Amino acid sequence: MGQQIVKPERRRLALAHSSKRLDNLFEVRRKEKYGDFGDVTKEGMVIRLFGLHDYGYDKDRVVFSSWLTFILETWASFSINVLESAAILGITVYLQEHPEWWPESRRNTTGISYIYNVQAGYVWYHYFVKGHRDWATFLATWAAVASDLGAVLGEAGLTPFEKSDTDQMVSHFHHYIGASEGMTAAFFFDWLRPRRGKPRTLLLLLVPFITIGFMVLAGLWGDKQAAKMRSSEDRLSFSEER
Numbered sequence: 001m002g003q004q005i006v007k008p009e010r011r012r013l014a015l016a017h018s019s020k021r022l023d024n025l026f027e028v029r030r031k032e033k034y035g036d037f038g039d040v041t042k043e044g045m046v047i048r049l050f051g052l053h054d055y056g057y058d059k060d061r062v063v064f065s066s067w068l069t070f071i072l073e074t075w076a077s078f079s080i081n082v083l084e085s086a087a088i089l090g091i092t093v094y095l096q097e098h099p100e101w102w103p104e105s106r107r108n109t110t111g112i113s114y115i116y117n118v119q120a121g122y123v124w125y126h127y128f129v130k131g132h133r134d135w136a137t138f139l140a141t142w143a144a145v146a147s148d149l150g151a152v153l154g155e156a157g158l159t160p161f162e163k164s165d166t167d168q169m170v171s172h173f174h175h176y177i178g179a180s181e182g183m184t185a186a187f188f189f190d191w192l193r194p195r196r197g198k199p200r201t202l203l204l205l206l207v208p209f210i211t212i213g214f215m216v217l218a219g220l221w222g223d224k225q226a227a228k229m230r231s232s233e234d235r236l237s238f239s240e241e242r
Helices: 008-017 060-080 082-097 113-129 135-155 172-192 207-241
Strands: 027-034 040-048
Touching (some): 060 113, 060 135, 082 113, 113 172, 172 207
Antiparallel strands (some): 027 040
């Protein structure tokens, strides 16, 4: 679940289009995978809403779970404050559509989880710190926690889902950066216009920080794996040139 790193065999294609917007601004279609005997299976979706970033995934279940989480985070954040949430949504979409704002090694990803993690960080602040109590913030808070920790556990092989030889690696960097940015934005908005609230218990207050901590650790491990993949590609390219 979540933002995913483009597969090694597709990296050159992604780099070729990383700074060029497609002529067709809107593209929503099923992905087609070709088997060894010419058979075609449809799994996952391409979702390009503004011509560049693909908000889809390779697996149907990940498309469903990630977009459901996005809907919940959008519902909850807008129920807290429309203007603040609209600003967060607009800025995050802009950043996804302009990869030049990202470090070069973080540009080739697909998915919508950076956006919903920024929204989640905003919601977490109001749920855990300000004690905001309604169904929207409750569902969105725990959906994002489950999604982020599920991605961490999935890559570690501790769930029945996620891990296979053909799955893309999860970009935990986008998850923990997004959640941290969202909590920071919520704190800033609250500083500008203080709201009354009653924080949760200390144990619950630790939940978002523990979640972000696990994502950081998973991200560091993922960076090592990505470095190994790049090293293998470089060795293969060198062998082919020889």
